[in-house]
Amino acid sequence: MKTLSRIYTWIIFILLYAPIIILILFSFNDAGTLNKFTGISFKWYVELFRDQAALNALRNSLVLAVSSSLLATVIGTLAAFGINKMRSKFLRGVIRSLTNIPMMNPDIVTGVSMMLLFVAAMAVPFSPLKKLGFTTMLISHTTFNIPYVILSVLPRFKQMDIHLTEAALDLGCPPGRTFMKVELPLVLPGVISGLMLGFTLSLDDFVISHFVSSPDFQTLPLYVYNQTAHEVKYSMYALCALMVFVILVLLLLVNFAGKKGEETKPKKSSAKKRRQQMRELLSGKENAQ
Protein backbone atom coordinates (compact mmCIF):
# COMPACT_ATOMS: atom_id res chain seq x y z
CA MET A 1 0.00 0.00 0.00
CA LYS A 2 2.74 2.37 1.02
CA THR A 3 4.85 1.80 -2.10
CA LEU A 4 1.73 1.94 -4.26
CA SER A 5 0.77 5.35 -2.90
CA ARG A 6 4.31 6.56 -3.31
CA ILE A 7 4.40 5.47 -6.95
CA TYR A 8 1.04 7.16 -7.54
CA THR A 9 2.27 10.46 -6.05
CA TRP A 10 5.44 10.31 -8.13
CA ILE A 11 3.54 9.66 -11.36
CA ILE A 12 1.18 12.58 -10.79
CA PHE A 13 4.04 14.94 -10.05
CA ILE A 14 6.04 13.78 -13.05
CA LEU A 15 3.03 14.36 -15.28
CA LEU A 16 2.41 17.73 -13.65
CA TYR A 17 5.96 18.90 -14.26
CA ALA A 18 6.79 17.19 -17.54
CA PRO A 19 5.40 19.85 -19.90
CA ILE A 20 7.04 22.70 -17.99
CA ILE A 21 10.39 20.97 -17.80
CA ILE A 22 10.26 20.07 -21.48
CA LEU A 23 9.42 23.69 -22.26
CA ILE A 24 12.44 24.90 -20.31
CA LEU A 25 14.75 22.30 -21.88
CA PHE A 26 13.60 23.08 -25.39
CA SER A 27 14.06 26.81 -24.86
CA PHE A 28 17.77 25.97 -25.19
CA ASN A 29 17.22 23.92 -28.34
CA ASP A 30 19.47 25.11 -31.14
CA ALA A 31 17.15 23.90 -33.90
CA GLY A 32 14.17 25.95 -32.80
CA THR A 33 11.68 23.10 -33.10
CA LEU A 34 9.96 20.85 -30.64
CA ASN A 35 10.61 17.72 -32.66
CA LYS A 36 14.17 16.94 -31.79
CA PHE A 37 16.89 18.37 -29.65
CA THR A 38 19.92 19.29 -31.72
CA GLY A 39 22.12 21.11 -29.27
CA ILE A 40 22.29 23.62 -26.48
CA SER A 41 22.21 27.22 -27.53
CA PHE A 42 21.32 30.53 -25.98
CA LYS A 43 20.38 32.15 -29.26
CA TRP A 44 16.66 32.30 -28.42
CA TYR A 45 17.46 34.15 -25.23
CA VAL A 46 19.65 36.55 -27.20
CA GLU A 47 16.84 37.07 -29.66
CA LEU A 48 14.42 37.67 -26.80
CA PHE A 49 16.60 40.38 -25.30
CA ARG A 50 16.83 42.09 -28.68
CA ASP A 51 13.03 42.13 -28.91
CA GLN A 52 12.08 45.67 -27.92
CA ALA A 53 8.37 44.86 -27.54
CA ALA A 54 9.11 42.05 -25.09
CA LEU A 55 11.37 44.28 -23.01
CA ASN A 56 8.73 46.99 -22.99
CA ALA A 57 6.14 44.47 -21.84
CA LEU A 58 8.48 43.32 -19.10
CA ARG A 59 8.96 46.90 -17.91
CA ASN A 60 5.20 47.52 -17.98
CA SER A 61 4.55 44.31 -16.04
CA LEU A 62 7.00 45.24 -13.32
CA VAL A 63 5.77 48.84 -13.02
CA LEU A 64 2.19 47.63 -12.82
CA ALA A 65 2.91 44.82 -10.36
CA VAL A 66 4.87 47.09 -8.02
CA SER A 67 2.37 49.95 -8.07
CA SER A 68 -0.78 47.84 -7.84
CA SER A 69 0.55 45.64 -5.05
CA LEU A 70 1.74 48.67 -3.06
CA LEU A 71 -1.58 50.46 -3.48
CA ALA A 72 -3.51 47.31 -2.59
CA THR A 73 -1.32 46.74 0.46
CA VAL A 74 -1.92 50.26 1.79
CA ILE A 75 -5.68 50.09 1.25
CA GLY A 76 -5.94 46.47 2.36
CA THR A 77 -3.90 46.87 5.54
CA LEU A 78 -5.89 49.92 6.61
CA ALA A 79 -9.08 48.04 5.76
CA ALA A 80 -8.03 45.00 7.79
CA PHE A 81 -7.27 47.32 10.72
CA GLY A 82 -10.66 49.01 10.35
CA ILE A 83 -12.59 45.76 9.89
CA ASN A 84 -10.94 44.31 12.98
CA LYS A 85 -11.99 47.35 15.04
CA MET A 86 -15.53 47.40 13.68
CA ARG A 87 -18.16 46.78 16.31
CA SER A 88 -21.08 45.86 14.10
CA LYS A 89 -20.80 42.19 13.23
CA PHE A 90 -23.26 42.66 10.38
CA LEU A 91 -21.27 45.46 8.76
CA ARG A 92 -18.09 43.43 9.10
CA GLY A 93 -19.74 40.48 7.37
CA VAL A 94 -21.10 42.62 4.55
CA ILE A 95 -17.75 44.25 3.86
CA ARG A 96 -15.90 40.94 3.96
CA SER A 97 -18.27 39.20 1.57
CA LEU A 98 -18.30 42.16 -0.83
CA THR A 99 -14.50 42.18 -0.72
CA ASN A 100 -14.42 38.52 -1.65
CA ILE A 101 -16.52 38.98 -4.81
CA PRO A 102 -13.47 39.24 -7.12
CA MET A 103 -12.13 36.02 -5.59
CA MET A 104 -15.40 34.14 -6.08
CA ASN A 105 -16.27 35.44 -9.51
CA PRO A 106 -14.64 33.91 -12.56
CA ASP A 107 -11.85 36.18 -13.77
CA ILE A 108 -13.58 36.69 -17.07
CA VAL A 109 -16.63 38.21 -15.37
CA THR A 110 -14.45 40.50 -13.27
CA GLY A 111 -12.58 41.55 -16.39
CA VAL A 112 -15.73 42.14 -18.41
CA SER A 113 -17.44 44.08 -15.62
CA MET A 114 -14.40 46.32 -15.17
CA MET A 115 -14.25 46.92 -18.90
CA LEU A 116 -17.92 47.92 -19.01
CA LEU A 117 -17.34 50.34 -16.13
CA PHE A 118 -14.41 51.93 -17.93
CA VAL A 119 -16.26 52.07 -21.24
CA ALA A 120 -19.16 53.80 -19.52
CA ALA A 121 -16.80 56.16 -17.68
CA MET A 122 -15.11 57.09 -20.95
CA ALA A 123 -18.45 57.89 -22.55
CA VAL A 124 -19.18 60.58 -19.96
CA PRO A 125 -18.28 64.02 -21.37
CA PHE A 126 -15.18 65.65 -19.82
CA SER A 127 -14.31 62.35 -18.14
CA PRO A 128 -10.71 62.20 -16.91
CA LEU A 129 -10.49 58.67 -18.29
CA LYS A 130 -9.68 58.89 -21.99
CA LYS A 131 -8.63 55.41 -22.97
CA LEU A 132 -7.84 51.97 -21.63
CA GLY A 133 -4.25 51.70 -20.50
CA PHE A 134 -2.11 51.97 -17.41
CA THR A 135 -4.76 53.64 -15.24
CA THR A 136 -7.44 51.06 -15.96
CA MET A 137 -4.96 48.23 -15.48
CA LEU A 138 -3.80 49.71 -12.19
CA ILE A 139 -7.38 50.00 -10.92
CA SER A 140 -8.25 46.44 -11.94
CA HIS A 141 -5.11 44.86 -10.54
CA THR A 142 -5.46 46.75 -7.27
CA THR A 143 -9.07 45.56 -7.04
CA PHE A 144 -8.24 41.88 -7.32
CA ASN A 145 -5.18 42.26 -5.06
CA ILE A 146 -6.98 43.88 -2.13
CA PRO A 147 -8.92 40.73 -1.03
CA TYR A 148 -5.69 38.74 -0.85
CA VAL A 149 -3.95 41.45 1.19
CA ILE A 150 -6.89 41.55 3.62
CA LEU A 151 -6.89 37.75 3.74
CA SER A 152 -3.27 37.68 4.84
CA VAL A 153 -3.32 40.72 7.16
CA LEU A 154 -6.66 40.34 8.96
CA PRO A 155 -5.72 37.13 10.86
CA ARG A 156 -2.61 38.90 12.16
CA PHE A 157 -4.71 41.74 13.56
CA LYS A 158 -7.02 39.17 15.14
CA GLN A 159 -4.12 37.27 16.76
CA MET A 160 -2.50 40.46 17.98
CA ASP A 161 -2.44 40.98 21.71
CA ILE A 162 -4.88 43.84 22.21
CA HIS A 163 -3.27 44.74 25.53
CA LEU A 164 -0.19 45.95 23.69
CA THR A 165 -2.25 48.58 21.90
CA GLU A 166 -4.05 49.49 25.09
CA ALA A 167 -0.77 49.81 26.97
CA ALA A 168 0.67 52.09 24.31
CA LEU A 169 -2.44 54.28 24.38
CA ASP A 170 -2.42 54.34 28.19
CA LEU A 171 1.18 55.46 28.12
CA GLY A 172 0.11 58.44 26.08
CA CYS A 173 1.02 57.31 22.60
CA PRO A 174 -1.36 58.90 20.09
CA PRO A 175 -3.41 56.39 18.03
CA GLY A 176 -1.64 57.20 14.78
CA ARG A 177 1.72 56.60 16.31
CA THR A 178 0.50 53.49 18.12
CA PHE A 179 -0.53 52.12 14.75
CA MET A 180 2.86 52.85 13.23
CA LYS A 181 4.99 51.79 16.21
CA VAL A 182 3.05 48.93 17.79
CA GLU A 183 0.39 47.49 15.55
CA LEU A 184 2.07 47.73 12.17
CA PRO A 185 5.30 46.02 13.28
CA LEU A 186 3.26 43.19 14.79
CA VAL A 187 1.27 42.55 11.61
CA LEU A 188 4.21 43.25 9.31
CA PRO A 189 4.77 39.59 8.29
CA GLY A 190 1.17 39.46 7.06
CA VAL A 191 1.58 42.78 5.26
CA ILE A 192 4.73 41.58 3.52
CA SER A 193 3.25 38.28 2.42
CA GLY A 194 0.16 40.17 1.21
CA LEU A 195 2.39 42.51 -0.76
CA MET A 196 4.29 39.66 -2.35
CA LEU A 197 1.12 37.73 -3.09
CA GLY A 198 -0.29 40.82 -4.78
CA PHE A 199 2.91 41.33 -6.74
CA THR A 200 2.88 37.74 -8.05
CA LEU A 201 -0.84 37.80 -8.84
CA SER A 202 -0.48 41.03 -10.76
CA LEU A 203 2.54 39.76 -12.65
CA ASP A 204 0.65 36.60 -13.48
CA ASP A 205 -2.75 37.98 -14.43
CA PHE A 206 -3.87 37.55 -17.97
CA VAL A 207 -7.65 37.24 -18.15
CA ILE A 208 -8.61 40.48 -16.40
CA SER A 209 -5.81 42.43 -18.10
CA HIS A 210 -6.97 41.09 -21.45
CA PHE A 211 -10.21 43.06 -21.13
CA VAL A 212 -9.00 46.32 -19.60
CA SER A 213 -5.80 46.89 -21.59
CA SER A 214 -5.04 48.59 -24.84
CA PRO A 215 -2.34 47.71 -27.37
CA ASP A 216 -0.16 50.62 -26.18
CA PHE A 217 0.16 49.23 -22.67
CA GLN A 218 0.98 45.53 -22.82
CA THR A 219 2.14 43.39 -19.97
CA LEU A 220 4.16 40.22 -20.31
CA PRO A 221 1.24 37.74 -20.22
CA LEU A 222 -0.62 39.84 -22.81
CA TYR A 223 2.48 39.87 -24.98
CA VAL A 224 2.78 36.08 -24.69
CA TYR A 225 -0.89 35.74 -25.56
CA ASN A 226 -0.62 37.95 -28.64
CA GLN A 227 2.53 36.19 -29.78
CA THR A 228 1.08 32.71 -29.37
CA ALA A 229 -2.17 33.68 -31.08
CA HIS A 230 -0.58 33.61 -34.52
CA GLU A 231 2.74 32.29 -35.80
CA VAL A 232 4.75 31.28 -32.76
CA LYS A 233 8.14 32.87 -32.36
CA TYR A 234 10.53 30.37 -30.87
CA SER A 235 11.92 32.99 -28.49
CA MET A 236 8.57 32.72 -26.66
CA TYR A 237 9.82 29.47 -25.15
CA ALA A 238 12.80 31.34 -23.75
CA LEU A 239 10.47 34.01 -22.36
CA CYS A 240 8.22 31.39 -20.73
CA ALA A 241 11.23 29.62 -19.23
CA LEU A 242 12.45 32.91 -17.77
CA MET A 243 9.02 33.67 -16.32
CA VAL A 244 8.87 30.25 -14.67
CA PHE A 245 12.26 30.94 -13.12
CA VAL A 246 11.18 34.34 -11.77
CA ILE A 247 8.00 32.86 -10.28
CA LEU A 248 10.09 30.14 -8.64
CA VAL A 249 12.31 32.72 -6.96
CA LEU A 250 9.32 34.79 -5.86
CA LEU A 251 7.53 31.76 -4.44
CA LEU A 252 10.57 30.81 -2.41
CA LEU A 253 10.74 34.39 -1.11
CA VAL A 254 7.05 34.36 -0.15
CA ASN A 255 7.49 31.05 1.65
CA PHE A 256 10.48 32.44 3.48
CA ALA A 257 8.57 35.56 4.56
CA GLY A 258 5.65 33.40 5.69
CA LYS A 259 7.93 31.18 7.77
CA LYS A 260 9.57 34.15 9.43
CA GLY A 261 6.12 35.43 10.24
CA GLU A 262 5.15 32.21 11.98
CA GLU A 263 8.11 32.48 14.30
CA THR A 264 7.11 35.93 15.47
CA LYS A 265 3.45 34.98 15.83
CA PRO A 266 2.44 36.26 19.25
CA LYS A 267 1.69 33.40 21.58
CA LYS A 268 -0.39 33.65 24.67
CA SER A 269 2.12 35.63 26.61
CA SER A 270 2.40 36.14 30.29
CA ALA A 271 2.25 39.64 31.70
CA LYS A 272 5.99 39.62 32.13
CA LYS A 273 6.63 38.62 28.56
CA ARG A 274 4.15 41.20 27.36
CA ARG A 275 5.93 43.94 29.27
CA GLN A 276 9.17 42.79 27.70
CA GLN A 277 7.61 42.97 24.24
CA MET A 278 6.25 46.42 25.00
CA ARG A 279 9.62 47.62 26.16
CA GLU A 280 11.25 46.37 23.01
CA LEU A 281 8.71 48.10 20.82
CA LEU A 282 8.91 51.38 22.67
CA SER A 283 12.69 51.30 22.87
CA GLY A 284 12.66 51.37 19.10
CA LYS A 285 10.77 54.63 19.41
CA GLU A 286 13.23 56.07 21.90
CA ASN A 287 16.14 55.24 19.68
CA ALA A 288 14.52 57.05 16.84
CA GLN A 289 14.11 60.24 18.81
Next chain:
Amino acid sequence: MKKRSFLDTFAAIPHIVWVILFIIAPLVFVVFFAFTDTYGNFTFDNISMLSSYAHIFVLSICFALIATVICLLIGYPLAFFISQCKPSTQKVIIVLLMLPMWISLLIRTYSLMALLDNGGLLNSLFEVIGIGRVKMIGTSGAVILGMVYDFLPYMVLPIYTSISKLDPKLLEAASDLGCSNFKTITKVVLPLSAPGVVSGITMVFVPSISTFYISQKLGGGSFDLIGDTIERQFQNVSTYNVGAAISLVMMILILISVAIMNKFSDDGGEIIV
Protein backbone atom coordinates in the same frame (compact mmCIF):
# COMPACT_ATOMS: atom_id res chain seq x y z
CA MET B 1 -13.90 49.87 25.77
CA LYS B 2 -12.28 53.21 25.32
CA LYS B 3 -13.50 55.79 22.87
CA ARG B 4 -12.72 55.11 19.27
CA SER B 5 -10.00 57.14 17.66
CA PHE B 6 -10.23 58.80 14.29
CA LEU B 7 -8.10 56.04 12.83
CA ASP B 8 -10.33 53.25 14.17
CA THR B 9 -13.38 54.79 12.56
CA PHE B 10 -12.00 55.77 9.21
CA ALA B 11 -9.29 53.21 8.39
CA ALA B 12 -11.67 51.09 6.33
CA ILE B 13 -13.19 54.05 4.45
CA PRO B 14 -10.80 54.01 1.44
CA HIS B 15 -11.48 50.33 1.05
CA ILE B 16 -15.26 50.77 1.28
CA VAL B 17 -15.13 53.51 -1.36
CA TRP B 18 -12.97 51.25 -3.54
CA VAL B 19 -15.40 48.35 -3.13
CA ILE B 20 -18.36 50.52 -4.13
CA LEU B 21 -16.57 52.08 -7.12
CA PHE B 22 -14.73 49.09 -8.51
CA ILE B 23 -16.54 45.97 -7.31
CA ILE B 24 -20.21 46.91 -7.02
CA ALA B 25 -20.41 49.52 -9.78
CA PRO B 26 -18.90 47.21 -12.46
CA LEU B 27 -21.44 44.51 -11.61
CA VAL B 28 -24.22 47.08 -11.83
CA PHE B 29 -22.94 47.91 -15.30
CA VAL B 30 -23.03 44.24 -16.31
CA VAL B 31 -26.70 44.13 -15.31
CA PHE B 32 -27.34 47.47 -17.04
CA PHE B 33 -25.72 46.38 -20.32
CA ALA B 34 -27.48 43.02 -20.18
CA PHE B 35 -30.87 44.71 -20.13
CA THR B 36 -30.28 47.49 -22.66
CA ASP B 37 -29.64 47.71 -26.39
CA THR B 38 -26.74 49.59 -27.98
CA TYR B 39 -28.64 52.89 -27.63
CA GLY B 40 -29.24 52.41 -23.93
CA ASN B 41 -32.93 51.55 -24.17
CA PHE B 42 -34.37 48.93 -21.88
CA THR B 43 -34.87 45.56 -23.56
CA PHE B 44 -35.16 41.85 -22.85
CA ASP B 45 -33.77 40.92 -26.27
CA ASN B 46 -30.29 40.07 -25.00
CA ILE B 47 -31.63 37.65 -22.44
CA SER B 48 -34.13 36.03 -24.81
CA MET B 49 -31.40 35.73 -27.44
CA LEU B 50 -29.46 33.52 -25.07
CA SER B 51 -31.51 30.48 -26.05
CA SER B 52 -29.46 30.35 -29.25
CA TYR B 53 -26.37 29.95 -27.07
CA ALA B 54 -27.89 27.08 -25.08
CA HIS B 55 -25.70 24.44 -26.73
CA ILE B 56 -22.59 26.41 -25.77
CA PHE B 57 -23.71 26.53 -22.16
CA VAL B 58 -24.42 22.78 -22.18
CA LEU B 59 -21.06 21.96 -23.78
CA SER B 60 -19.15 24.17 -21.33
CA ILE B 61 -20.94 22.72 -18.33
CA CYS B 62 -20.23 19.17 -19.58
CA PHE B 63 -16.53 19.87 -20.15
CA ALA B 64 -16.16 21.61 -16.79
CA LEU B 65 -18.04 18.82 -14.98
CA ILE B 66 -15.96 16.06 -16.58
CA ALA B 67 -12.74 17.94 -15.77
CA THR B 68 -13.89 18.49 -12.18
CA VAL B 69 -14.78 14.82 -11.68
CA ILE B 70 -11.44 13.67 -13.11
CA CYS B 71 -9.60 16.16 -10.88
CA LEU B 72 -11.52 14.86 -7.87
CA LEU B 73 -10.80 11.21 -8.72
CA ILE B 74 -7.09 11.90 -9.23
CA GLY B 75 -6.76 14.56 -6.56
CA TYR B 76 -8.49 12.96 -3.58
CA PRO B 77 -6.18 9.91 -3.33
CA LEU B 78 -3.20 12.18 -3.92
CA ALA B 79 -4.25 14.52 -1.10
CA PHE B 80 -4.80 11.54 1.16
CA PHE B 81 -1.40 10.00 0.36
CA ILE B 82 0.33 13.33 0.93
CA SER B 83 -1.33 13.67 4.34
CA GLN B 84 0.04 10.23 5.31
CA CYS B 85 3.66 11.24 4.65
CA LYS B 86 6.14 12.51 7.23
CA PRO B 87 5.54 16.20 8.13
CA SER B 88 8.83 17.30 6.55
CA THR B 89 8.04 15.43 3.33
CA GLN B 90 4.55 16.93 3.34
CA LYS B 91 5.97 20.45 3.37
CA VAL B 92 8.18 19.76 0.36
CA ILE B 93 5.36 18.10 -1.59
CA ILE B 94 3.00 20.99 -0.89
CA VAL B 95 5.52 23.54 -2.16
CA LEU B 96 5.98 21.39 -5.26
CA LEU B 97 2.22 21.30 -5.68
CA MET B 98 1.87 25.06 -5.31
CA LEU B 99 4.62 25.87 -7.75
CA PRO B 100 2.59 25.12 -10.90
CA MET B 101 -0.26 27.23 -9.49
CA TRP B 102 2.02 30.22 -9.63
CA ILE B 103 3.25 29.59 -13.14
CA SER B 104 1.11 31.51 -15.58
CA LEU B 105 -1.84 29.56 -16.91
CA LEU B 106 -0.81 30.70 -20.38
CA ILE B 107 2.59 29.10 -20.04
CA ARG B 108 1.25 25.84 -18.64
CA THR B 109 -1.35 25.56 -21.37
CA TYR B 110 1.16 26.58 -23.98
CA SER B 111 3.67 23.97 -22.82
CA LEU B 112 0.98 21.30 -22.92
CA MET B 113 0.08 22.41 -26.42
CA ALA B 114 3.71 22.18 -27.49
CA LEU B 115 3.73 18.62 -26.18
CA LEU B 116 0.50 17.50 -27.83
CA ASP B 117 0.94 19.37 -31.08
CA ASN B 118 0.93 17.50 -34.40
CA GLY B 119 4.60 18.33 -34.84
CA GLY B 120 5.22 18.09 -31.11
CA LEU B 121 7.37 15.88 -28.99
CA LEU B 122 4.73 13.30 -28.13
CA ASN B 123 3.89 12.72 -31.76
CA SER B 124 7.56 12.38 -32.69
CA LEU B 125 7.80 9.80 -29.92
CA PHE B 126 4.75 7.95 -31.26
CA GLU B 127 6.34 7.85 -34.67
CA VAL B 128 9.55 6.39 -33.31
CA ILE B 129 7.63 3.70 -31.43
CA GLY B 130 5.63 3.01 -34.56
CA ILE B 131 2.14 4.08 -33.56
CA GLY B 132 2.18 6.91 -36.04
CA ARG B 133 0.99 10.45 -35.55
CA VAL B 134 -2.17 10.96 -33.56
CA LYS B 135 -4.14 14.16 -33.91
CA MET B 136 -4.60 15.41 -30.39
CA ILE B 137 -5.00 19.18 -30.62
CA GLY B 138 -8.56 20.01 -31.51
CA THR B 139 -10.14 17.05 -29.77
CA SER B 140 -12.41 17.34 -26.77
CA GLY B 141 -9.99 15.09 -24.90
CA ALA B 142 -7.21 17.65 -25.28
CA VAL B 143 -9.41 20.44 -23.91
CA ILE B 144 -10.44 18.37 -20.89
CA LEU B 145 -6.85 17.24 -20.36
CA GLY B 146 -5.83 20.90 -20.40
CA MET B 147 -8.40 21.75 -17.74
CA VAL B 148 -7.35 18.82 -15.55
CA TYR B 149 -3.67 19.62 -15.98
CA ASP B 150 -4.10 23.32 -15.26
CA PHE B 151 -6.45 23.06 -12.30
CA LEU B 152 -5.51 19.80 -10.52
CA PRO B 153 -3.45 21.56 -7.80
CA TYR B 154 -6.49 23.67 -6.93
CA MET B 155 -8.35 20.45 -6.13
CA VAL B 156 -5.59 18.75 -4.16
CA LEU B 157 -4.63 21.66 -1.93
CA PRO B 158 -7.97 22.32 -0.14
CA ILE B 159 -8.64 18.57 0.25
CA TYR B 160 -5.17 18.09 1.71
CA THR B 161 -5.75 21.00 4.10
CA SER B 162 -8.95 19.52 5.45
CA ILE B 163 -7.57 15.96 5.72
CA SER B 164 -4.44 17.12 7.52
CA LYS B 165 -6.59 19.00 10.03
CA LEU B 166 -8.30 15.74 11.02
CA ASP B 167 -7.55 14.49 14.50
CA PRO B 168 -5.43 11.32 14.08
CA LYS B 169 -7.15 9.96 17.20
CA LEU B 170 -10.34 9.65 15.18
CA LEU B 171 -8.63 7.26 12.78
CA GLU B 172 -7.16 5.29 15.70
CA ALA B 173 -10.56 5.10 17.34
CA ALA B 174 -12.12 3.85 14.14
CA SER B 175 -9.57 1.06 13.75
CA ASP B 176 -9.76 0.19 17.48
CA LEU B 177 -13.48 -0.19 17.13
CA GLY B 178 -12.93 -2.68 14.34
CA CYS B 179 -13.20 -0.57 11.22
CA SER B 180 -11.25 -1.85 8.25
CA ASN B 181 -8.88 0.56 6.51
CA PHE B 182 -11.27 0.99 3.64
CA LYS B 183 -14.23 1.58 5.94
CA THR B 184 -12.23 4.12 7.97
CA ILE B 185 -11.71 6.09 4.80
CA THR B 186 -15.30 5.96 3.61
CA LYS B 187 -16.94 6.42 7.02
CA VAL B 188 -14.54 8.80 8.76
CA VAL B 189 -12.09 10.54 6.46
CA LEU B 190 -14.41 11.17 3.53
CA PRO B 191 -17.29 12.83 5.44
CA LEU B 192 -14.93 14.91 7.55
CA SER B 193 -13.01 16.20 4.53
CA ALA B 194 -16.20 17.28 2.74
CA PRO B 195 -15.49 21.04 3.18
CA GLY B 196 -12.15 20.59 1.40
CA VAL B 197 -13.80 18.61 -1.37
CA VAL B 198 -16.43 21.31 -1.80
CA SER B 199 -13.92 24.12 -2.06
CA GLY B 200 -11.76 22.00 -4.36
CA ILE B 201 -14.69 21.38 -6.67
CA THR B 202 -15.51 25.09 -6.71
CA MET B 203 -11.93 26.04 -7.42
CA VAL B 204 -11.73 23.68 -10.39
CA PHE B 205 -15.24 24.10 -11.77
CA VAL B 206 -15.33 27.92 -11.83
CA PRO B 207 -12.14 28.47 -13.87
CA SER B 208 -12.92 25.47 -16.09
CA ILE B 209 -16.32 26.75 -17.09
CA SER B 210 -15.09 30.26 -17.78
CA THR B 211 -11.81 29.51 -19.56
CA PHE B 212 -11.16 30.68 -23.06
CA TYR B 213 -7.42 30.25 -23.44
CA ILE B 214 -7.47 26.48 -22.95
CA SER B 215 -10.20 25.91 -25.51
CA GLN B 216 -8.54 28.27 -27.98
CA LYS B 217 -5.13 26.63 -27.75
CA LEU B 218 -5.93 22.98 -27.15
CA GLY B 219 -9.30 22.96 -28.88
CA GLY B 220 -7.72 24.36 -32.00
CA GLY B 221 -10.74 26.61 -32.49
CA SER B 222 -13.17 23.73 -32.96
CA PHE B 223 -14.82 24.19 -29.57
CA ASP B 224 -16.77 27.21 -28.51
CA LEU B 225 -17.12 27.44 -24.76
CA ILE B 226 -18.82 30.18 -22.74
CA GLY B 227 -15.51 31.90 -22.16
CA ASP B 228 -14.73 32.03 -25.89
CA THR B 229 -18.19 33.37 -26.63
CA ILE B 230 -17.95 36.13 -24.04
CA GLU B 231 -14.47 37.04 -25.18
CA ARG B 232 -15.62 37.33 -28.79
CA GLN B 233 -18.63 39.50 -27.93
CA PHE B 234 -16.35 42.00 -26.25
CA GLN B 235 -14.13 42.49 -29.25
CA ASN B 236 -16.83 44.51 -30.94
CA VAL B 237 -18.72 47.42 -29.37
CA SER B 238 -22.02 46.44 -30.96
CA THR B 239 -22.18 43.09 -29.16
CA TYR B 240 -21.23 44.31 -25.67
CA ASN B 241 -24.82 43.93 -24.56
CA VAL B 242 -25.10 40.27 -25.56
CA GLY B 243 -21.72 39.63 -23.94
CA ALA B 244 -22.93 41.26 -20.74
CA ALA B 245 -26.06 39.11 -20.79
CA ILE B 246 -24.02 35.90 -21.19
CA SER B 247 -21.65 37.00 -18.40
CA LEU B 248 -24.60 37.77 -16.14
CA VAL B 249 -26.18 34.37 -16.71
CA MET B 250 -22.88 32.59 -16.18
CA MET B 251 -22.23 34.54 -12.99
CA ILE B 252 -25.67 33.68 -11.62
CA LEU B 253 -25.26 30.00 -12.58
CA ILE B 254 -21.93 29.87 -10.79
CA LEU B 255 -23.18 31.71 -7.70
CA ILE B 256 -26.13 29.31 -7.45
CA SER B 257 -23.96 26.22 -7.84
CA VAL B 258 -21.44 27.54 -5.31
CA ALA B 259 -24.27 28.25 -2.88
CA ILE B 260 -25.67 24.73 -3.37
CA MET B 261 -22.23 23.22 -2.94
CA ASN B 262 -21.68 25.15 0.26
CA LYS B 263 -24.96 23.81 1.64
CA PHE B 264 -23.35 20.36 1.58
CA SER B 265 -20.48 21.38 3.78
CA ASP B 266 -20.86 22.45 7.38
CA ASP B 267 -17.97 24.82 7.08
CA GLY B 268 -19.88 27.68 5.54
CA GLY B 269 -17.68 27.35 2.50
CA GLU B 270 -14.60 29.33 3.40
CA ILE B 271 -12.44 29.13 0.32
CA ILE B 272 -8.95 28.02 1.17
CA VAL B 273 -6.40 29.84 -0.89
